[in-house]
Structures are given as C-alpha cells and as structure tokens.
Amino acid sequence: MLEVKNKDIRTALNNVFAEMLKKGAVDAILVPVETPTGTNVVQTLVKNADKLVGVDPNALAPVMPVNSAKIISEMTRLGASKKKIAVVLKPCEIRALVELSKLKQANLENIVVIGVDCFGTYYVKDYAEMASKGKSPTAEVLKSFKEGKEDTRIACRVCEYFVPENADITIGLIGTDAERGILISGNTEEGKKILEKTGIKSDELKRDDAVSKLASARIKKRDELFEKTQKEVSGWDNLVSVFSTCIGCHNCMTVCPICYCKECFFESPTFEEEADSFLRRAGKRGLMRMPADTLLFHLTRMNHMCLSCVGCGMCEQACPSSIPLTKIFRTVGHNAQKIFDYVPGRSKDEKPPLTTFKEDELKGVGEE
Numbered sequence: 001m002l003e004v005k006n007k008d009i010r011t012a013l014n015n016v017f018a019e020m021l022k023k024g025a026v027d028a029i030l031v032p033v034e035t036p037t038g039t040n041v042v043q044t045l046v047k048n049a050d051k052l053v054g055v056d057p058n059a060l061a062p063v064m065p066v067n068s069a070k071i072i073s074e075m076t077r078l079g080a081s082k083k084k085i086a087v088v089l090k091p092c093e094i095r096a097l098v099e100l101s102k103l104k105q106a107n108l109e110n111i112v113v114i115g116v117d118c119f120g121t122y123y124v125k126d127y128a129e130m131a132s133k134g135k136s137p138t139a140e141v142l143k144s145f146k147e148g149k150e151d152t153r154i155a156c157r158v159c160e161y162f163v164p165e166n167a168d169i170t171i172g173l174i175g176t177d178a179e180r181g182i183l184i185s186g187n188t189e190e191g192k193k194i195l196e197k198t199g200i201k202s203d204e205l206k207r208d209d210a211v212s213k214l215a216s217a218r219i220k221k222r223d224e225l226f227e228k229t230q231k232e233v234s235g236w237d238n239l240v241s242v243f244s245t246c247i248g249c250h251n252c253m254t255v256c257p258i259c260y261c262k263e264c265f266f267e268s269p270t271f272e273e274e275a276d277s278f279l280r281r282a283g284k285r286g287l288m289r290m291p292a293d294t295l296l297f298h299l300t301r302m303n304h305m306c307l308s309c310v311g312c313g314m315c316e317q318a319c320p321s322s323i324p325l326t327k328i329f330r331t332v333g334h335n336a337q338k339i340f341d342y343v344p345g346r347s348k349d350e351k352p353p354l355t356t357f358k359e360d361e362l363k364g365v366g367e368e
Contacts, residue, residue, distance in 0.1 A: 009178055017029050022049045029045075037132075038131050041063060070257050092118075092311065115171065142179075155326045158225050165346065170184070175209070266297050302329060307340065308352060309332075310344050
C-alpha cells in the first residue's frame with residue numbers, strides 16, 4: 001500500500017514515476033500531463049526525472065483526448081524500442097494496444113504497461129469547462145464515484161472493463177480509500193522487478209467484491225443500452241435517420257485506435273468523381289444526398305473493426321454532428337464478439353477471429 005499524504009494522490013503517483021526514472025528501472029515514461037491552461041492533458045514522453053516536477057503529470061485525469069494506443073503504435077510500428085519505456089494507460093487504452101499488437105501495428109517489446117483503475121472520463125469540452133471554472137475534474141470524478149453517481153461519458157458508464165488487464169503494473173484505486181493509500185501490484189516478472197528496483201513492495205490486489213459489484217452495475221446499464229439501441233437503429237429507415245447528419249469528415253475513423261489502414265478505401269481515388277457522375281447518380285432518383293456515401297462509410301468501418309472495438313468512445317467524442325456512435329458501435333461490436341466468444345484485449349495470445357479458421361464455428365449460420 002502506497003501511502004497518500006494530505007489526500008494528494010497525484011503527488012504520490014508522480015513520486016513513484018520519478019523514482020522509476022532516477023533509479024533506472026525504466027528509461028522513459030509516457031504519462032498524461034496537463035496543458036498550460038489546465039483544461040486538458042497530453043501524453044508526454046519524459047526521460048528526465050527532474051522534468052516530472054516541472055510538468056506535474058496527472059495520471060488520474062478523467063479525460064481522454066486520444067486513445068494512447070495510437071501513440072504507442074506510432075512509436076513502435078517500425079520496430080521495437082531499444083530502451084525500456086513505461087506507459088501509463090487507462091484500461092481501454094491497454095485493450096486497444098493489445099489488439100494493435102496482434103494486428104502487427106504495435107510492438108510491445110521493451111514497453112512496460114502501467115495500468116490505472118478508471119473511474120470514468122469526461123468529454124473533452126466538459127473537462128475544459130469544469131477546469132476553467134476552477135474545479136478539479138479529478139476531485140469531482142472521485143467525489144461522484146464515492147456518491148454512486150456517474151456523470152462521465154456514456155462509453156465509461158457502460159464499461160465493464162474499468163480495471164487494467166494485461167498490465168505489467170497495476171495502480172489500484174477501486175475498492176480502496178484512494179485518498180489515504182493506493183495499491184500497487186506487479187503482475188508480471190518485469191513489473192515486479194521494476195517495483196523492486198524502485199523500492200516499492202508489490203501488493204496483492206484484494207478487491208474482488210468491490211470490482212464485481214461495480215461490474216454488475218455497469219453490465220446492467222450496458223445491456224439496457226444495447227436493447228434500446230437495437231430498437232432505435234433496426235430497419236433501413238432508422239439507420240439512415242441516425243446517420244443523416246454525418247458530414248463525411250472521417251474524424252471518427254481518424255481517432256479510432258483500431259482503424260489503422262495507411263490507405264483507406266474511402267480516401268482513395270475511388271471516391272473522386274467528376275460533376276457529371278454526381279448528376280447521373282442524382283438523376284436516377286431525382287435527388288442525391290451530399291456529401292455522398294456517408295452511410296456506406298459507417299457500415300464499412302463497422303464491418304472492418306467491430307470485432308476489435310474496445311468501446312473507448314473516441315469516435316463519438318470527435319464527431320462534430322454528435323452522432324451517437326458509441327452505443328451503435330458497442331452494440332454491434334458486442335454482438336459480433338459474442339458470436340466468436342472473443343473479447344478484444346482480453347489476451348495477448350488470443351488471435352483475432354478473422355485471422356483463424358475453426359471447423360466447428362458458425363455451424364448455426366452455415367451447413368452442419
């Protein structure tokens with residue numbers, strides 16, 4: 001148990017990160033750091049422990065402007081790091097990173113994953129508004145969580161994976177009085193060695209009851225959302241209506257950690273048409289929605305990545321038209337994943353369904 005003084009969890013964690021660098025347990029740490037305005041955070045790669053004092057990282061910041069799995073993918077896609085890098089991630093970021101590693105889009109060699117329990121995150125604009133009014137979003141989310149209230153993003157309110165899986169080191173907050181002490185556990189041999197070198201004793205995380213209770217509540221909310229969503233989007237007319245405000249900006253694709261194609265079909269010359277082509281298409285029915293092919297874009301993207309969707313909600317947060325993408329993609333993703341008994345990010349060794357063939361799967365769909 002790491003002692004927390006004056007209810008200052010942030011400083012307690014930052015001291016741990018600084019010690020990891022000072023004692024050479026890791027060569028660098030990727031950690032969320034508040035912007036100068038204090039209204040957002042950006043992942044920052046820190047090599048010098050003294051710099052941590054200057055930037056004052058906030059690993060508990062309840063906001064996620066980007067799924068950090070994309071950042072680690074950019075860092076390691078061309079090859080593994082030669083130095084040991086610790087990365088501080090939320091559970092959905094770890095799950096996305098695991099999926100990217102299985103899809104050969106990230107290399108986890110020399111990457112030490114430090115997973116932090118997640119109380120949920122606010123939308124970027126809500127976090128900024130809260131901070132600009134002098135409130136501490138971190139304190140607010142902790143207070144709401146204690147009171148059993150959840151005013152975070154919809155993706156977080158229905159997320160049953162709020163504790164880290166596949167992390168080398170876990171920072172445990174749920175099921176503890178985090179303002180007095182934090183549980184730190186080494187889950188792998190590498191994680192235990194780093195903690196030992198840092199001078200921290202690894203604790204066993206004993207909080208099954210608290211985690212199980214919260215997971216049950218989240219799953220109930222999730223299933224209610226799925227049922228409601230299926231009714232809202234069932235049928236062609238409903239589907240068209242839901243996506244009717246799409247402006248074709250492709251923001252959802254850009255921020256999605258699972259959409260990794262270097263050459264996207266929807267940004268290829270296939271969709272570069274001359275005016276006469278649009279006129280011919282409009283002539284078939286007398287009118288044509290512009291920009292064109294927005295529904296085709298969403299359905300194709302859904303088909304492409306639903307089996308690896310971790311439900312992080314980045315797509316909806318980035319949508320300028322406020323299309324409820326989170327509940328749609330989570331509903332479709334959950335149903336597709338259930339068919340294959342596949343949970344994205346559950347295991348580093350479990351292969352994505354479409355990369356394997358099993359003779360006994362999908363018998364109810366095809367021939368016996």
